[in-house]
Amino acid sequence: MIELHTWTTPNGRKISIALEELGLAYSVHPVNISKNEQFRPEFLAISPNNRIPAIVDPDGPGGKRLALFESGAILIYLADKTGKLLAREGAQRYAAIQWLMWQMAGFGPMLGQVHHFKRAAPEKVPYAIKRYFDEAKRLYGVLDKQLAGRDYILDAYSIADIACYPWAMRYDWQEIDLAEFPNVQRWMGTMGARPAVQRGMQVPKPPA
Numbered sequence: 001m002i003e004l005h006t007w008t009t010p011n012g013r014k015i016s017i018a019l020e021e022l023g024l025a026y027s028v029h030p031v032n033i034s035k036n037e038q039f040r041p042e043f044l045a046i047s048p049n050n051r052i053p054a055i056v057d058p059d060g061p062g063g064k065r066l067a068l069f070e071s072g073a074i075l076i077y078l079a080d081k082t083g084k085l086l087a088r089e090g091a092q093r094y095a096a097i098q099w100l101m102w103q104m105a106g107f108g109p110m111l112g113q114v115h116h117f118k119r120a121a122p123e124k125v126p127y128a129i130k131r132y133f134d135e136a137k138r139l140y141g142v143l144d145k146q147l148a149g150r151d152y153i154l155d156a157y158s159i160a161d162i163a164c165y166p167w168a169m170r171y172d173w174q175e176i177d178l179a180e181f182p183n184v185q186r187w188m189g190t191m192g193a194r195p196a197v198q199r200g201m202q203v204p205k206p207p208a
């Protein structure tokens with residue numbers, strides 16, 4: 001059974017959603033990053049960058065154990081393992097990887113900076129708040145344009161949608177007005193109606 005090492009954050013939830021969508025059996029191993037559990041030696045042995053999520057698949061390529069960190073790499077691995085949520089070849093495969101990279105390099109990190117400077121920074125830094133909030137709005141605009149006239153980011157539901165959704169679900173933390181991005185708003189409704197997405201968003205259970 002695949003081990004999922006994760007926490008209650010957007011990057012972690014990408015993987016629980018994918019595992020739920022793919023119907024793969026998995027066990028959940030919470031890594032409470034607010035208690036610095038990501039620095040425990042046993043977790044660092046799997047994820048040397050001390051970040052969740054990470055997986056261990058005892059039945060990896062060639063039947064051998066595979067440990068993997070970086071949510072984008074994990075999504076590609078799980079999709080390739082099952083032959084679902086990512087075309088095996090052709091233009092749609094590269095389009096999905098393109099949007100996955102867009103999320104990994106832009107939508108996630110920039111929204112993460114918005115979360116930090118709007119909610120967590122010990123001092124108010126107006127320059128940083130404006131810089132990252134403006135960039136967040138630009139990125140929401142790019143996503144909105146891509147979603148015009150489509151149910152999902154590409155022709156079919158893919159790991160690109162799964163990568164973006166948990167970050168967009170924190171729109172209230174980002175103080176993003178979804179009414180300005182009607183295609184994103186519609187897509188979030190479509191995504192949120194999927195039972196596997198609903199289950200994946202509850203993993204791991206928040207601490208009591």
Ligand SMILES: N[C@@H](CCC(=O)N[C@@H](CS)C(=O)NCC(=O)O)C(=O)O
Nearest residue numbers: 009011033050051052053070071072
């Ligand atoms: N690029 C990484 C980012 C992972 C990441 O930033 N994870 C955060 C939680 S969402 C984390 O583990 N933070 C712990 C820390 O900063 O020490 C991925 O997508 O997997």
